[in-house]
Amino acid sequence: MRPSTDAFSPRLLDWFDRHGRHDLPWQHPRTPYRVWLSEIMLQQTQVATVIPYFQRFVQSFPSLPDLAAADDDAVMAHWAGLGYYARARNLHAAALRCVELHGGDLPRDPQALLALPGIGRSTAGAILSQAWNDPFPILDGNVKRALTRYHGIAGHPGLPAVEKQLWVLAAQHVAQVPPGRMADWTQAQMDFGATLCSRANPACSLCPVRDGCAAHAQGQVDSLPTPKPGKVLPEREASALLLEDSQGRILLCKRPPTGIWASLWTLPQADTDAALRAWFASHIDGDYDAADELPLIVHTFSHYRLHLQPLHLRRVAPRPRVGDNADLRWVARAELPSLGLPAPIRKLLDRH
Structure with a gap:
């Protein structure tokens, strides 16, 4: 039997209040533009790497209209070294579209967000929950790892059937979050996966939800999430x-x-x-x-x-x-x- 979702959210929020990251540069001030920028930069990139790039970026482009008005070379120069350069091109294109269609603001509507270049379902959820405290789940790598372990779900999380199951569970956890705490909940999940429920050597002895974790109970922490079948790089x-x-x-x-x-x-x-x-x-x-x-x-x-x-x-x-x-x-x-x-x-x- 899979563990109940009831204890997961409150325990994780309590842990976040005491041990989470509360002083990240995009949290002060926390605006839709700064949240969006940080979420795009954090895709497949660690927080420590992102922080100096984020600070230089917002110094040169402090608002969404400033980013839209910049030329491609300036944007790419600020992104150079961060990798996955399609993110920067999509960011610039989305800023131009926001100026054209949304008065220079990031739209709060989920479908309008998803229509912007470079924003998928999880990124949209992260923006909505952190910028406006709207109740939307996320499913980045950290959350997938935590949910597959806590609920004992086998199968590579990138498979559509497994990912669908994880989205359902992520939404159930969101339903347990008190009003006004969605920004904290989203950050709590990311911090939990980055610092405790990590890919290698997870700190199970410090885990606030260990008692309900199926992988811990069944000795499967090291085998979940199920890895993607390996391939040799050409x-x-x-x-x-x-x-x-x-x-x-x-x-x-x-x-x-x-x-x-x-x-x-x-x-x-x-x-x-x-x-x-x-x-x-x-x-x-x-x-x-x-x-x-x-x-x-x-x-x-x-x-x-x-x-x-x-x-x-x-x-x-x-x-x-x-x-x-x-x-x-x-x-x-x-x-x-x-x-x-x-x-x-x-x-x-x-x-x-």
Whole structure:
């Protein structure tokens, strides 16, 4: 028999009052815009990593209309290094839509929220509950982990049938939350999963709901949630050019609006040395074979691992009319912080 939901919410709220995180920057002041921004940044990213990005972001874009009025490069520059860059593009697109359709405010209506780019059911619930104390459940990774353990639910939580079951349980727990405490309840669940009911080495001895936890009673804490079937990441190789002109400026190219590193500025890159050589011959006056090999960059994306070989050439010049290409740009090193660059490329340029 699965444990009752009755004790879960009050015990977790009591624990949160004493041990939860109450001083996160998006809690003071807690506005719909700041809640939304934090929730997007926190997707697949830890709180400690997000805090400095959030603080810089709201300093430059203190309101939703400020974000909507910013250009893409400014937004991507503030996001660079945080990863999962589609989040930043969706954030900017959603801000523009809020200005167009909602008077520059984030809509409180659930369907209107879900219609915005980058907002799914759990993120919408987190925004509604934290910004307005509206009674909506969330189901992020922390909550899935806690619920599968507490209720003893087997099966990978990403499977539709399992996820449907978890949404029902999450809503039942919400029904036990006192009015006006939904913001605390949402934060309590996230804090509980991040600090006690963690993926590895959960602190069961400190758990406020241990007595009702099916996984603890059945010795299944380490096996729940059921892991996703593993897969081997494919390996890919590519080459990139670090080109400097006589003034020490670096040639950057802008990635397409979709795909890996979308809309970021990066080095000219190709999957093969032959393709990169051909690009060089059509764009640059110089000796490709004189390039110095820099240390290999290995960067893991969600669906493959990239082995990137950078080649370094100094004092090169573009061929005529190359400067007319809007996706190519010579950039002084002092300008680099104002552009959105992928983290491994920024590290490379910092070193060389």
